[in-house]
Amino acid sequence: MSFSELVPFLGWFQSNGGNIDLNAIGFKHFPVAEGGRGAVALKNFEKGEILFTIPRALTLSAKTSSLSEIFGLKIWKERKLDKGWSGLILCMMWEASQGLHSRWGPYLATLPTTFDTPMFWDDSDLKELGGTSVVEKLGKSDAEEDYNNKVLPAIQSRPDLFPPDAVTVHYSLRQYHIMGSRILSRSFDVERPDIGDGEAEEEEETIGNNEANQSMDSAMDVDVQDPTHGAEDDSHPDDDDEDSEEEPNCVDVSMVPIADLLNARYGSENAKLFYDETTLKMMTTKRIKAGEQIWNTYGDLPNCELIRRYGHVDLLPLPGGRKGNPGDTVEIRADLVVSMFSQESVSVDVGVSNAQRIDWWLEEGGDDVFVLDTDYNVPEAIISLMRLLYLSAEEWEKARTxxxxxxxxxDSHALDLLILVLRKRLSQYSSTIEEDEDILKNETTLPKNKYHATVVRLGEKYILAATLDRLSTLRAADNGSSKKRKMTSTPNDPNSGKSSKKSKR
Known part of the structure; x- marks a missing residue:
């Protein structure tokens, strides 16, 4: 969509209380590597300046749309449309069906109708992501079950609101996925304005990164120097847990006009969304020169999350001359650890089944997924789990008590097992590092999905390989130290009187 096509939307925004100086901020198409369409500064901005403001009433959420009241709040809750995303998606489909009769008609017309995210890839493209955690996190089957069991019955129960002849156009499963993808890639978590004065100060200090469901879902950082708060969350899983009742001071998943036009890129954030009781404010977090792009933030995510949510990857210069995403990660599942332990330690008498130890581990709050990143350090939790598996029956009972x-x-047991686990994890990809590097040499001729998938899995493999190299070096040093200790204990060794030092880990 060109700037001229944005004119009706910008007019709608300003006539409904939105405040933006179009002589200071413009919108243009940047190269794909810079995010495509985005916002540009037309003048110099200093840190702490307000770029634009949005009235809370202009945000689109299940609270601001009138659909739930028209549908009937009691029935809306009985059908669990107040849980997760399903209610907001239905509101967005209904508002879109109203066209320009909807308050948000001009805004909805600006939102994308196609996505490059794996949710819309075919099976052959999805195979390229084999070995990564992307596919299992798409939640496509869960979304379709949610649509068929919750949303579609609600639609069919109210033909006065959802005419049958409009279902295939405005309320189809494809439209459900499109609206869900719009939320995933563009929504914000906006805290409700009903915080009492006594609670506001405490909130200001505590709102920050929101590791909900994590995976890598993160909130927009908050500038505690400002009396307003800002939060963004890019993944909002459906949660029908009856215990997760809405709290008075919780957040609403909201679509925020204008704010969602800003692109984001690793380490580039120069603007952030803040809010007060009636208004959302996009403010600069550093100086922005005229001509520079205005960048929002989504938490410096790894490429596996960028491709899942937004359909792109970040490639920046890395040490050693490579390009990649400094925020890349790779996941190690606890069941892989247990599986490798069972294969390699069949002779270890631990006195109790692995299942019992794992159940206890999880009950105690232990992780079931461990994350390696580009610092190539091994998480302490995975080492603790490995040592738990090796405990004798007596040691296990003591730990449990x-x-x-x-x-x-x-220790040596954990080190050896860790190396086996990482080697096995590396073997779960269908290609090698060298093969992926060769594929990317033809970057300009590669189909987009294949290129993105190769970048994602190669970034993960680099982390595994580098971590393995570090551990292998550690084991070699340990083995050398052990041999030296053995040599010094030999009576005929001329150096037997000299002491040897243990290698430190």
Missing amino acids: KSKPPKPKL
Whole structure:
């Protein structure tokens, strides 16, 4: 959509209380590597300046749309449309069906109708993501079950609101996926304005990164120097847990006009959304020169999350001359750890089944997924789990009684098992590092999905390989130290009187 096509939307925004100086901020198409369409500064901005403001009433959420009241709040809740995303998606489909009769008609007309995210890839493209955690996190089957079991019955129950002849056009499963993708890529978590004065100060200090469901879902950072708060969350899983009742001071998943036009890129954030009781404010977090792009933030996500949510990857210069995403990660599942332990330690008499130890581990709050990143350090939790598996029956009973998992000391058992686990994890990809590097040499001729998938899996493999190199070096040093200790204990060794030092880990 060109700037001229944005004119009706910008007019709608300003006539409904939105405040933006179009002589200071413009919108243009940047190269794909810079995010495509985005916002540009037309003058110099200093840190702390307000770029534009949005009235809370202009945000689109399940609270601001009138659909739930027209449908009937009691029935809306009985059908669990107040849980997760399903209610907001239905509101967005209904508002879109109203065209320009909807308050948000001009805004909805600006939102994308096609996406490059794996949710819309075919099976052959999805195979390119084999070995990564992307596919299992798409939630496509869960979304379709949600649509068929919750949303579609609600639609069919109210033909006065959702005419049958409009279902295939405005309320189809494809439209459900499109609206869900719009939320995933563009929504914000906006805290409700009903915080009392006594609670506001405490909130200001505590709102920050929101590791909900994590995976890598993160909130927009908050500038505690400002009396307003801002939050963004890019993944809002459906949660029908009856215990997760809405709290008075919780957030609403909201579509925020204008704010969602800003692009984001790793380490580039120069603007952030803040809010007060009646208004959302996009403010600069650093100086922006005229001609520079205005960048929002989504938490410096790894490429596996960028491709899942937004359909693109970040490639920046890295040490050693490579290009990649400094925020890349790779996940190690706990069941892989247990599986490799079972294969390699069949002779270890631990006195109790692995299942019992894992159940206890999880009950004690232990992780079931471990994350490696570009610092190539091993999470302490995975070492603790490995040592738990190796405990003798007596040691296990002691740990269980004290509700205290083993300390994350990388002993020889844990080190050897860790190397086996990472090697196995690396083998789960269908291609090698060298093969992926060769594929990317033809970057200009590669189909977009294949290129993105190769970048994602290669970034993960680099992390695994580098971590393995570090661990292998550690093991070699340990083995050398062990041999030296053995040599010094030999009576005929001329150096037997000299002491040797243990290698430190």
